[in-house]
Structures are given as structure tokens and as C-alpha cells.
Amino acid sequence: MIVFNEVVKRYPGGYTALAGVSFEIRHGELAVLSGHSGAGKSTLLKLIAAIERPTSGSVSINGQDVPALRPRAIPYLRRNLGLVLQEHRLLYDRSVYDNVMLPLVIAGHPARDAVKRVAAALERVGLAGREREMPAGLSGGEQQRVAIARAIVNRPTILIADEPTAHLDTAYANEIANLFKSFNAAGVTVLVSTHDERLFAQHSPRRLVLSKGLLQGVGA
Numbered sequence: 001m002i003v004f005n006e007v008v009k010r011y012p013g014g015y016t017a018l019a020g021v022s023f024e025i026r027h028g029e030l031a032v033l034s035g036h037s038g039a040g041k042s043t044l045l046k047l048i049a050a051i052e053r054p055t056s057g058s059v060s061i062n063g064q065d066v067p068a069l070r071p072r073a074i075p076y077l078r079r080n081l082g083l084v085l086q087e088h089r090l091l092y093d094r095s096v097y098d099n100v101m102l103p104l105v106i107a108g109h110p111a112r113d114a115v116k117r118v119a120a121a122l123e124r125v126g127l128a129g130r131e132r133e134m135p136a137g138l139s140g141g142e143q144q145r146v147a148i149a150r151a152i153v154n155r156p157t158i159l160i161a162d163e164p165t166a167h168l169d170t171a172y173a174n175e176i177a178n179l180f181k182s183f184n185a186a187g188v189t190v191l192v193s194t195h196d197e198r199l200f201a202q203h204s205p206r207r208l209v210l211s212k213g214l215l216q217g218v219g220a
């Protein structure tokens, strides 16, 4: 469960990216966050991942008060969150396999099980058999699938993605949207931001619409 209560985020320099945002996303929901460029979508997602801290208000994930976490507790929070963020690019000098394995290496996951998990994650995103390829040789949509495999390899209960369909043509974007729907159908809570709500319309998501740092509508 993700709970925001009257969250304000003011960046150094004084820009107010979020001006008092409250919502709840319950376990097992699929929620789509939309809004114009600069509306505060990335900021909202970064607050969930403890990449940014709120200026005021509270953010809690599964009952944990995120801004109150000690720095050394943050990696444990992130292990339960699958993150597909715009600035978390792939490592281009490493294979697809190594990119997806990385979070398990960082977490000190037992090697034998890690190998199985990487295979399962790549299978899940439709990239089985592509392990040895380098990211630069893949299409934009395939690279996004690698980033998604990397995000789910720790088997998170919550998956957060910041415009995962940006720069993809409609066919690829629809495939990625379907992938998020399939994770949600498997029980994962999904929050995904997009410029194009239509991509998820057929999946009847919960809608969160940001405008100038305020939530315009929290649909059912």
C-alpha cells in the first residue's frame, strides 16, 4: 500500500513540484499517473523510492514511513520496489544477462537461485535466449524490457515505472503496457506514469492526474 498525505515537494531554488498531494494505492492495484510535462510525475515517483524527500507531508509504503528511514534502510525498501526510472539507464558495456543480474549481486543473493531468477525475469519480458546480447544492439522497446526485467528480478510487491513507453512507437508501447498489466494480474501493485493514458485505458486502471503539482482526479 502506498499512502501520500498532504505531500509538498519544493526543490532548492523554490520551485514547488508537488503542492499538497494525498492518495492511497491499495495492494494489487494498477494505477496510472498522468499529467503534462513538468506536472510533478517523476517527483512523485522519486518520493516513493526515497530518491527525493518531501518538504512536508507523509509518504508511506506498506506502513513504513519512507522519509523517516535511515540511509542504511533505504536499500531494503528498494528491494521490495521494482523501479523503472528514466535516469536508471542500462549498463551498455555489460550483457543483457549482467544487467538483469546486477540487483541480485548487490543484494548478495545466492548464486544458484540468482541464475534461475534472471532466466525467469528474461522469460517474463519475452527476452529468453537474448542473455548474451549487448543492450546497444537491442531496439528501444527491447532495452525497456531489459530495464523491466532488472526491476522485477528481486520479485518486488510494488512496481514503479516512470514513462516506460516514452520514445516507443505505438506497437511497442502497447506491448510494454500489456506487460505491466500482466504483472498486475499476477498480484503486483503497479504505479506507472505516462504522457499517454490511452495506452492503459483498456486495462481499466486507477487514474491519478497531476496538474501543476496538484492531483486533479483520483478515479476509481
Ligand SMILES: Nc1ncnc2c1ncn2[C@@H]1O[C@H](COP(=O)(O)OP(=O)(O)OP(=O)(O)O)[C@@H](O)[C@H]1O
Binding pocket: 011, 012, 013, 015, 016, 017, 035, 036, 037, 038, 039, 040, 041, 042, 043, 044
Ligand atoms: N532536482 C530538481 N531541482 C529543481 N527543480 C526540479 C528538480 N527536479 C524537478 N524539478 C522541477 O520540478 C517540476 C516537476 O518535475 P517532474 O520531473 O516531477 O515533472 P514530470 O511531470 O515528471 O515531467 P516530465 O513529464 O517532463 O518528465 C519541473 O518544473 C522541474 O523542472
